[in-house]
Amino acid sequence: MFRIIKKSLKIGVVTGQYRRAEKPALPIIQEAKDKTKLFKRSLAIREVDTGSCNACEMEMNALLNPVYDAERFGIHIAASPRHADALVVTGPVTVNMERALKDVHKQTPDPKIVIALGDCAIDCGMFKNSYAVTGPVERHIPVDIRIPGCPPRPAEILEALSELRKPTV
Amino acid sequence: MTEARPYDDLLKATFPAIVQGDPVCGESSHFQVPKDLLPAITRYLHTQPNLRGRLTLIWACDHRPVRDAYGLHYLFTLEVSHYWVVLSIELSGNERLFPSITPHIHAAKWYEREIRDMFGLIPQGHPDLRRLVRHEHWPKGMHPLRKEFPWDRVLGRQQGEHHFRRIEGEGVFEVPVGPIHAGIIESGHFRFSVAGEPIMQLELHHFWKHRGVEKLFEQQMLIGAVPLAERVSGDTTVGHSLAYCQAVETLLNLQVPRRARYLRSLFLELERLYNHLGDIGAMCNDTAYALAHAHCGRMKERIMQLNDRLTGSRFLRDVLRVGGVTRDIENRQLTDLVDELNRIQPDFSEVGAIIFANASLTDRLETTGILNEQTAWDHAVMGVVGRASGRDCDLRRDRPFAAYDELPVAVALYRYGDVRARLRVRGDEIHESIRLIREILGKIPDGPVANEPSCSPNPGDWTLSAVEGWRGEILYMVMAGEGGRIHRCKVRDPSFVNWPAIQWAALGNIIPDFPLINKSFNLSYAGNDL
Ligand code: SF4
Numbered sequence: 291m292f293r294i295i296k297k298s299l300k301i302g303v304v305t306g307q308y309r310r311a312e313k314p315a316l317p318i319i320q321e322a323k324d325k326t327k328l329f330k331r332s333l334a335i336r337e338v339d340t341g342s343c344n345a346c347e348m349e350m351n352a353l354l355n356p357v358y359d360a361e362r363f364g365i366h367i368a369a370s371p372r373h374a375d376a377l378v379v380t381g382p383v384t385v386n387m388e389r390a391l392k393d394v395h396k397q398t399p400d401p402k403i404v405i406a407l408g409d410c411a412i413d414c415g416m417f418k419n420s421y422a423v424t425g426p427v428e429r430h431i432p433v434d435i436r437i438p439g440c441p442p443r444p445a446e447i448l449e450a451l452s453e454l455r456k457p458t459v
Numbered sequence: 460m461t462e463a464r465p466y467d468d469l470l471k472a473t474f475p476a477i478v479q480g481d482p483v484c485g486e487s488s489h490f491q492v493p494k495d496l497l498p499a500i501t502r503y504l505h506t507q508p509n510l511r512g513r514l515t516l517i518w519a520c521d522h523r524p525v526r527d528a529y530g531l532h533y534l535f536t537l538e539v540s541h542y543w544v545v546l547s548i549e550l551s552g553n554e555r556l557f558p559s560i561t562p563h564i565h566a567a568k569w570y571e572r573e574i575r576d577m578f579g580l581i582p583q584g585h586p587d588l589r590r591l592v593r594h595e596h597w598p599k600g601m602h603p604l605r606k607e608f609p610w611d612r613v614l615g616r617q618q619g620e621h622h623f624r625r626i627e628g629e630g631v632f633e634v635p636v637g638p639i640h641a642g643i644i645e646s647g648h649f650r651f652s653v654a655g656e657p658i659m660q661l662e663l664h665h666f667w668k669h670r671g672v673e674k675l676f677e678q679q680m681l682i683g684a685v686p687l688a689e690r691v692s693g694d695t696t697v698g699h700s701l702a703y704c705q706a707v708e709t710l711l712n713l714q715v716p717r718r719a720r721y722l723r724s725l726f727l728e729l730e731r732l733y734n735h736l737g738d739i740g741a742m743c744n745d746t747a748y749a750l751a752h753a754h755c756g757r758m759k760e761r762i763m764q765l766n767d768r769l770t771g772s773r774f775l776r777d778v779l780r781v782g783g784v785t786r787d788i789e790n791r792q793l794t795d796l797v798d799e800l801n802r803i804q805p806d807f808s809e810v811g812a813i814i815f816a817n818a819s820l821t822d823r824l825e826t827t828g829i830l831n832e833q834t835a836w837d838h839a840v841m842g843v844v845g846r847a848s849g850r851d852c853d854l855r856r857d858r859p860f861a862a863y864d865e866l867p868v869a870v871a872l873y874r875y876g877d878v879r880a881r882l883r884v885r886g887d888e889i890h891e892s893i894r895l896i897r898e899i900l901g902k903i904p905d906g907p908v909a910n911e912p913s914c915s916p917n918p919g920d921w922t923l924s925a926v927e928g929w930r931g932e933i934l935y936m937v938m939a940g941e942g943g944r945i946h947r948c949k950v951r952d953p954s955f956v957n958w959p960a961i962q963w964a965a966l967g968n969i970i971p972d973f974p975l976i977n978k979s980f981n982l983s984y985a986g987n988d989l
Binding site for chain 1: 594596597603609610611612613614638639641643645646666667668669671674675687690691692693694696737750753754756757759760763764767773774776806809812813984985
């Protein structure tokens with residue numbers, strides 16, 4: 291017990307020890323912002339992997355580590371799409387995952403926003419036109435926000451999410 | 460290449476009908492085998508105590524348009540000496556049947572089903588011919604790796620449903636999990652049959668994320684396919700791209716400068732470091748031990764930020780190229796690296812001591828998810844999972860690549876095969892990686908970091924390359940095509956071999972422990988599904 295307290299005191303607070311990202315590369319449209327307004331300052335996210343290389347997932351996971359600690363912005367991960375306000379989709383949509391993605395989208399209660407995370411989700415990236423890929427996310431479900439990168443850094447994801455929820459003047 | 464080939468005479472004396480083939484690479488022998496002799500010779504290799512052949516890879520290749528034939532190749536690693544033996548059979552003309560070796564070598568079962576799906580060749584005598592990669596909604600007759608199948612074809616859809624193996628009886632019920640899971644993890648389906656608490660049977664239904672990677676390789680140039688290899692499994696960026704680069708370098712007869720080989724080892728160890736740190740944290744998290752998770756997540760993040768500073772990519776993307784590495788690491792950056800290691804090492808030692816001293820954690824981990832040595836051997840399990848089950852194998856020591864011929868590696872080995880053993884292997888490997896990185900920094904020579912390729916390979920030449928990634932053995936088979944293109948590239952992530960073994964490790968455990976067991980394996984879905 292003593293050891294744990296000592297360790298914690300020694301390390302101190304690490305939150306925020308990262309290089310800030312620049313403005314989101316793709317602008318966030320007003321419509322998406324309006325939709326998000328309803329969720330006020332809390333956003334429950336459900337992550338769906340439709341065929342990513344798993345680096346995008348790892349960066350989503352990194353958002354929850356003490357350094358980024360996305361929870362301090364009211365962002366949390368919901369265990370079921372039925373509890374979610376937003377879907378984060380990574381990867382090109384494979385033929386095998388197409389149905390599952392549409393299902394999840396249907397299960398998520400309205401109002402909802404869809405975030406395409408990473409180049410694959412936006413335009414299939416390196417997997418474009420493959421027989422096993424049926425197209426980018428927006429071909430199957432409406433996408434509100436795109437966060438490009440391969441993979442986008444956690445700081446960039448946070449930046450895009452905070453831009454999304456910034457009150458418009 | 461004129462090394463001694465100690466096993467050639469033995470095999471030729473035992474099976475006079477086999478014909479010596481062209482050498483493939485490094486310490487290996489290659490034989491053409493008559494089709495009907497295949498089961499006998501594979502069984503001989505697998506069961507002889509003085510050979511102990513572990514089935515390492517099976518791959519098929521469509522030789523059209525050069526020859527109207529399919530080649531099937533079986534790679535065995537002889538455990539006694541880590542020597543490779545490749546057996547090849549050929550199906551010419553309209554032949555579509557080949558003898559299955561699954562009845563006596565379990566480890567072959569997914570390979571043969573995969574070949575059936577991708578090439579439409581049928582393993583005769585295979586006990587389970589359900590579809591594997593092609594889900595049931597794929598129309599009949601779609602075999603993507605046949606040469607006549609266009610890479611950008613639009614698949615249709617048919618009705619179909621996957622049939623799971625059923626256990627019937629009073630009180631037995633099934634629990635389906637996936638493809639989409641509760642946490643932020645990849646997509647895959649698990650079907651549990653339980654009666655009360657304990658798992659009676661677990662069946663995997665994967666390949667949801669099949670993206671057609673091997674077919675995409677065939678559309679690329681040999682030199683230019685490194686970015687695709689990096690995206691086979693994102694967390695193993697260096698492992699996959701290194702294995703690919705090595706294969707192409709063998710084909711092009713290209714030497715890699717010594718400094719570049721050291722840098723490659725450095726990157727591979729950094730990758731091992733951040734993944735193992737993350738895994739230890741995630742395993743603790745699955746036992747609701749949030750404190751350890753937070754500390755490990757913090758250290759992992761430090762390494763990833765270090766990667767970013769060193770190379771401009773948190774996942775070490777774009778650092779490898781055919782012939783060497785894309786950028787040198789300056790001395791100033793090396794100092795940064797040493798500083799970071801000096802901080803991480805005592806930090807991890809302290810956290811490790813806290814973790815391993817925790818009695819309630821130990822209670823959860825010990826005897827959970829046991830994979831015993833025999834089962835591990837039967838399924839040819841290797842990597843971290845293998846080493847936790849007493850399978851003493853590590854390519855860095857057994858078949859050195861990059862700079863490992865000059866860097867002796869101490870291999871972590873545990874015998875219990877439970878979750879705790881897998882945790883301990885990772886803990887030991889973190890210390891070993893840090894030690895290796897220090898040794899690399901002490902020994903790294905000056906010089907150029909890349910050589911330019913000068914010749915192009917003959918169409919039809921092929922080679923194998925193996926890398927010990929952080930999960931285990933990554934294998935690439937690359938065959939050159941016309942004009943510097945790729946004719947066939949077989950990718951094998953360690954996950955493809957280790958996934959079936961999890962079905963055995965889970966038996967008798969309760970479902971709430973399964974996430975923990977799964978985390979302790981931590982296999983890639985992307986690398987498995989391709
Ligand atoms: S965008 Fe890049 S990192 Fe993300 S899934 Fe695709 S290939 Fe992987």
